[in-house]
Amino acid sequence: MSRAPAKRAIKQDRAVKTRQDILNSAITLFARRGILATTMAELARAIHMTPGALYWHFPTKEDLLLAAIEELHQRFVRTFEPLLQKQAALPAAKQLEGFMGHTANYLHENREHGIFYGMVGAEAAENNPDVAHALREALNVYITAIENIIRHGQTKTKEFRTDVDARTLANAVIFGNIGIVVQQNLFREGLSYTPLVHALNTMVGAGVTKK
Numbered sequence: 001m002s003r004a005p006a007k008r009a010i011k012q013d014r015a016v017k018t019r020q021d022i023l024n025s026a027i028t029l030f031a032r033r034g035i036l037a038t039t040m041a042e043l044a045r046a047i048h049m050t051p052g053a054l055y056w057h058f059p060t061k062e063d064l065l066l067a068a069i070e071e072l073h074q075r076f077v078r079t080f081e082p083l084l085q086k087q088a089a090l091p092a093a094k095q096l097e098g099f100m101g102h103t104a105n106y107l108h109e110n111r112e113h114g115i116f117y118g119m120v121g122a123e124a125a126e127n128n129p130d131v132a133h134a135l136r137e138a139l140n141v142y143i144t145a146i147e148n149i150i151r152h153g154q155t156k157t158k159e160f161r162t163d164v165d166a167r168t169l170a171n172a173v174i175f176g177n178i179g180i181v182v183q184q185n186l187f188r189e190g191l192s193y194t195p196l197v198h199a200l201n202t203m204v205g206a207g208v209t210k211k
Helices: 004-037 039-046 051-057 060-088 092-108 110-126 129-155 165-184 191-208
Strands: none
Touching: 004 039, 004 051, 004 060, 039 051, 039 165, 051 110, 060 092, 060 110, 060 129, 092 110, 092 129, 092 165, 092 191, 110 129, 110 165, 129 165, 165 191
């Protein structure tokens, strides 16, 4: 009887790894092909498992999409929480600069994550309300974080202009970064990522800061 828990632990560890492999492959394929063009059969082949085994982990493609969105969201949040805590005492302009810089670096290192948001968001908005809702919920976390920084600069530190709507600018920052990843992927032969991000960040910083 003493060996049974060890066997269960091994099975649980294997199941967790398999689930992670599935999610990694799903994120890549959905980013490359979108929702409608990606099939569960393709996903099963990508991770070298039978469709039946894949369906055991995720009964539907929607279940898999929702899990992929949550996985990306958790990865993103894990990288940002330490930054937000570290920068809490800084001036709002420095907080905004740090957040935008971190976002740009993260998407540069994880390009498919940004493309996933762009591809899946565009399709889900018209075809899958549940997936669209899940994406909005995840993205709203980042949007709200930027909105709070901007409002702090407007009302507390008085660094930022008050004629700029904080929520609107926060949306522009997030979707500007996602758009840059998608655009650079399309024009990758002649368009570099870093100058695009620098242009966006410069415009945002200059636009919101008091003259």
